Structure formats: structure tokens, C-alpha cells
Amino acid sequence: MPELPEVETMVRGIREAVTGARLVDVRACPCPCRPITLTPSLAVLRKQALGRTIVAARRRAKRVILELDSGAAFVIEPRMTGLMLLGDPPDPEHLRIEWRLVGPEAGQIERERSVWFWDRRGLGTVRLLPAEELDVLMGTTRLGPDALEMTADLWRQRLGSVARPVKVALLDQRLVAGIGNLYASEILHRSGIHPEARTDRLTRRQIERIDEATRFILQEAIRYEGSTLGDGTYRNALNKDGGYQNAHKVYDREDDPCPTCDGAPVRRFVQAQRATFFCPACQKKRDQ
DNA sequence: CATATGTCCTGAGAGC
DNA sequence: TGCTCTCAGGACATAT
Secondary structure: OOOOOHHHHHHHHHHHHHHHOEEEEEEEEOOOOEEEEEOOOOOHHHHOOOOEEEEEEEEOOOOEEEEEEOEEEEEEOOOOOOOEEEEOOOOOOOEEEEEEEEOOOOOEEEEEEEEEEOOOOOEEEEEEEOOHHHHEEEEOOOOEEEEEOOOOOHHHHHHHHOOOHHHHHHHHOOOOOOOHHHHHHHHHHHHHOOOOOOOHHHHHHHHHHHHHHHHHHHHHHHHHOOOOOOOOOOOOOOOOOOOOHHHHHOOOOOOOEEOOOOEEEEEEEEEEOOEEEEEEOOOOOOOO
């Protein structure tokens, strides 16, 4: 499930191929699969975007952003199973959108190529947002600060303003943007904080640990190019598996001995309808 | 307002 | 073996 590290990997994977390229076509998947949420309609979107040049590929939280020279931008939300791929994807059944590009690539001659949005479950969305709406998305009113932009002060401020189990708070994209279910468990494990600890009772020291752990876990996961879980859905832009699943300490590791304290078995429980994993020895409820 | 729950979707895996 | 059922969790709509 693409969270910040997976989306960052997608953006890095397509950046070189899309930046500076001109958009010559946008096509919806020709197969009879259910159409993805596309805003505006394909016809309107083509009118606004064809002939434009992609000036930047960026990430905001868990979204991929392709900025056009008009100021508008494609905003792609992969949600559960969406992927950005280069070249010809292997499974045409779940292809949703194709961007056809032309332009110089890596100092070579002009070349036509495609970027694809592939999405098995079809929960993902593709939008073309005008500049003003993009500004709102990039700001922190609707989405909180990007998880990699957080500071201890910001954490203190934002966690202090809510009274919820800390794991649930980390998943709230208005509070901090980019963390999903997998990395929330990993971040709290590294922080040594129980997932049910209330945000309004966290100590200064605990918040500093969340600050450090967030950067550490997310940057490490980016280095590994994200996590490809058992269903094998997530892949990078070249359709290769990520590697971070092998470095998970608790996520999807129920009953395994905790690799940090090498003793207690990892526990799993359901919190706000999501699976939470933690080590009962490293993450005591009432703690240091 | 803050927080909680329901909803969408497909395919893997469990259990009978 | 082949069926049915549950579950996975992104973001947002609706409910409390």
C-alpha cells in the first residue's frame, strides 16, 4: 500500500522520463474494467493538458504531482494498489491511464514514451488541478505538514492539540501527512511508545523520539525503495519489488520475536479498524 | 468542533 | 477440489 516512501520511490522513478517532456496524449484504459475516478472528465482534461510540458514531478504526502507549464498539475493518488509505471506494464487488465510524452531524454534525441497509472483495486484517483487548487493541496490546511518536514516543535504542537491513541493520530493526514498503517507501527516501535498511548499524555522526550523515528524509518524505507507485501502489489516505476519488507521489525510479524529486544513476540491487535503491530516489551503502556 | 465509523474496491488465503 | 467468507487499508462521507 503506497505510503510516503513508496510514493517517493514512484516519483523518483519517473522524474527523469517526464520532466521537460511534452504531453501529446492522455488515454483512459481501453479495457472494460471499471473506470477510475478521473477529474475532470477525460475530454475536458485533454483540452487543458495536451500540448503542455511537464515541468516537475513531485510528491506531496502520498500523492504524485506532475506539474505542467500552465501551472495546473496532475495529482495522482495511488491509495491501495495504484502504481506509476514506465514502459509497457505486464498486466493490461488493470491499466487506468496512459500519458503519452515526447521530448529529449537524458540528453538523447527526442523520443516518444508512456507513463502509466496502473491500479488493481481501482480505488486510486487521477485529477488535473488548476494552480489555485494545487496551492491548497501543497499548503497545510487540508493536509498536514509532510512527515519528512516535521520538527520536534511541530510534533509537540500538533500532537498536543488532540487526545487520541497515538497510532490513530499518526494516520490522520490532517495532523501529519504521508504516514500510513505500515509505517505508523514501525515508527512507534522505534520510538518505544505503545500504540494506545494518548497523544495528550506524551512526554517531551517521547515526542522527540517520534520525531527522530519518523525521519529514520521513512528515509530508510525510501532507501530500500519501499515495501512490497505478500500480495506483491507495490512495485517501483520499473516494475521491481521494493526491499523494505525484509527490514520490518513488527509490521506483519505477529508472534515473531521482536528483533530489538530479541525476546517478546510481536503482538497484533485491531485499532480503529486497522491492524496494529507492536512489541509488548519495547513498547510498554506505562513507560520510562 | 473533534473523533468514530462506514464505504469503496479486488484478489489472496482460510476454512469447510 | 471448489465454493464462500473475511480481510487488507488508502481517503473521504457520514454519524456521533
